[in-house]
Amino acid sequence: MFHASPWRADFPAIAALQRQRQTYLDNAATSQKPQAMIDALAHYYSHGAANVHRAQHLPGALATQAFEASREKIAQWLNAPGPNQILLSHGATSAFNLLAYGLEARLNAGEQIAVSALEHHANLLPWQQLAQRKGLELVVLPLTAAGHVDLDQAREMIGPRTRLLAVSQLSNVLGTLQPLAALLALAREQGALTVVDGAQGAVHGRQDVQALGCDFYVLSGHKLYAPEGVGVIYGRGEALGQLSHWQFGGEMVHQADYHRATFQPAPLGFEAGTPAIGAVLGLGAALDYLGALDTAAVLAHEAALHAQLLRGLRDREGVVLLGEPEQALASFNVAGVHPADLAQLLSEQGVAVRAGHHCTMPLIKRLGVQGAIRVSLALYNDSSDLQCFFDALDNALGLLR
Amino acid sequence: MSLPSAAAQALAEFEVLQGWEARARLLIQWGERLEPLSEAEKTEANRVHGCESQVWLVAHAHGGTWHFRATSDARLLRGLLALLLVRVNGADSAQLAQLDVAGWFQALGLGRQLSPSRSNGLNAVLKRMAQLSAR
Numbered sequence: 357m358f359h360a361s362p363w364r365a366d367f368p369a370i371a372a373l374q375r376q377r378q379t380y381l382d383n384a385a386t387s388q389k390p391q392a393m394i395d396a397l398a399h400y401y402s403h404g405a406a407n408v409h410r411a412q413h414l415p416g417a418l419a420t421q422a423f424e425a426s427r428e429k430i431a432q433w434l435n436a437p438g439p440n441q442i443l444l445s446h447g448a449t450s451a452f453n454l455l456a457y458g459l460e461a462r463l464n465a466g467e468q469i470a471v472s473a474l475e476h477h478a479n480l481l482p483w484q485q486l487a488q489r490k491g492l493e494l495v496v497l498p499l500t501a502a503g504h505v506d507l508d509q510a511r512e513m514i515g516p517r518t519r520l521l522a523v524s525q526l527s528n529v530l531g532t533l534q535p536l537a538a539l540l541a542l543a544r545e546q547g548a549l550t551v552v553d554g555a556q557g558a559v560h561g562r563q564d565v566q567a568l569g570c571d572f573y574v575l576s577g578h579k580l581y582a583p584e585g586v587g588v589i590y591g592r593g594e595a596l597g598q599l600s601h602w603q604f605g606g607e608m609v610h611q612a613d614y615h616r617a618t619f620q621p622a623p624l625g626f627e628a629g630t631p632a633i634g635a636v637l638g639l640g641a642a643l644d645y646l647g648a649l650d651t652a653a654v655l656a657h658e659a660a661l662h663a664q665l666l667r668g669l670r671d672r673e674g675v676v677l678l679g680e681p682e683q684a685l686a687s688f689n690v691a692g693v694h695p696a697d698l699a700q701l702l703s704e705q706g707v708a709v710r711a712g713h714h715c716t717m718p719l720i721k722r723l724g725v726q727g728a729i730r731v732s733l734a735l736y737n738d739s740s741d742l743q744c745f746f747d748a749l750d751n752a753l754g755l756l757r
Numbered sequence: 758m759s760l761p762s763a764a765a766q767a768l769a770e771f772e773v774l775q776g777w778e779a780r781a782r783l784l785i786q787w788g789e790r791l792e793p794l795s796e797a798e799k800t801e802a803n804r805v806h807g808c809e810s811q812v813w814l815v816a817h818a819h820g821g822t823w824h825f826r827a828t829s830d831a832r833l834l835r836g837l838l839a840l841l842l843v844r845v846n847g848a849d850s851a852q853l854a855q856l857d858v859a860g861w862f863q864a865l866g867l868g869r870q871l872s873p874s875r876s877n878g879l880n881a882v883l884k885r886m887a888q889l890s891a892r
């Protein structure tokens with residue numbers, strides 16, 4: 357069955373890529389942008405850029421107003437209690453670094469940080485390095501064969517020494533939704549802080565951070581149809597109070613002397629330097645665009661395409677999926693074929709998919725593969741994109757086998 | 758340095774090809790002709806890092822000229838390595854330093870394989886060759 361995307365024409369790059377004979381299926385890496393978002397960026401830069409939270413002049417006031425309006429939209433989008441619980445970072449990676457440095461003073465040698473075995477380097481390395489700096493133990497929660505955190509083992513491993521749990525919502529390699537409710541409850545029982553990596557999860561369905569009940573939720577603008585350079589940290593009230601200031605300079609300062617300074621509370625106190633103003637406005641515009649869509653229809657479309665992707669892969673001899681993907685993407689290998697060879701022949705045919713370790717080297721090693729090809733979907737993809745991919749896959753395998 | 762005869766043959770074979778499929782087929786064939794490395798030579802010291810696939814490179818100097826051998830677990834990369842080796846083997850250090858490798862792959866119709874976003878490892882191999890031959 358052909359699944360058309362009614363939103364495809366909202367993304368001018370899709371037609372441009374098509375003219376270059378490119379089929380874009382690397383959406384988990386970054387997304388194409390809707391015209392409405394591009395227009396908002398162009399409007400800001402062509403009507404008067406200005407720095408925020410600094411100047412008295414009119415352009416500065418307008419920029420600050422628009423910037424804070426974006427923060428408000430993000431808060432609403434995530435159902436955060438208020439905009440002061442939304443910190444704007446320069447991306448998901450910088451968000452995790454902010455959290456790891458900001459929470460450093462709360463953690464003591466001998467305590468534990470728990471992460472899952474499928475974390476992206478961005479939500480692994482900041483904790484790993486923090487553990488090394490402070491003499492903490494990094495506990496890695498194992499996965500089931502399907503690709504979920506194994507709850508039985510997690511129950512054993514999350515204990516009184518666990519001070520923090522950092523875990524993904526949707527795996528960027530396995531496409532599996534993690535059992536967050538149960539995991540967060542285990543951490544909460546121990547009084548541990550919880551950090552959820554929503555870089556992938558936030559792109560596929562509306563999230564309610566209060567219902568989720570995590571202390572921190574992180575997302576990445578560029579994956580959510582917005583520009584690069586902006587990431588979001590939602591923080592629960594008390595949890596935000598535990599963060600120490602990390603990067604210093606700019607308007608995060610309250611009072612400064614040569615030898616001492618005091619700092620603003622959240623959110624401004626955690627936004628050192630000039631923020632990515634344009635990107636933040638772009639994220640607000642992207643959320644306006646998404647908010648006007650029928651979310652149920654978007655999710656149904658993505659689910660139908662995902663099912664089509666899985667069916668096509670499972671129909672082909674020798675294809676081995678990584679885990680049991682549930683949403684948005686699938687990673688696979690083909691028996692007897694090196695993923696680098698397959699990736700090269702797919703790109704020769706204009707199919708943009710990702711090959712390699714997907715910034716999860718420990719997971720790839722644990723799965724015992726050399727890498728994998730990942731196909732990842734966005735709301736503008738349609739069945740023709742999948743057909744291009746499958747045709748290219750068949751051609752490539754014809755040559756390589 | 759004039760084109761070694763094996764390189765001239767590669768050029769003649771590749772120049773006439775049209776389309777990615779024919780090129781990939783021939784690349785695979787060239788990869789199969791690669792002089793093998795023994796298992797003992799596939800050491801960590803001979804590994805070239807910075808590639809998506811595993812690559813090993815061994816260098817020998819005979820009377821002032823270089824002779825490289827290389828292999829990979831990826832078939833297309835083996836082909837690219839074979840095409841590189843026919844061009845560079847037999848050169849002395851000065852010639853190697855001068856050699857226009859990008860121009861060579863361009864002439865073969867494989868210029869894109871050297872683009873900076875490619876993680877296929879060819880660039881990492883070139884860097885290692887330059888290090889080995891500069892010593």
Ligand SMILES: Cc1ncc(COP(=O)(O)O)c(C=O)c1O
Pocket residue numbers: 384385446447448449450476478479524526527528553555556575576577578587715
């Ligand atoms: C699960 C996950 N976490 C974190 C990141 C990092 O996001 P960013 O590019 O915004 O730093 C990514 C993106 O690659 C991701 O897929």
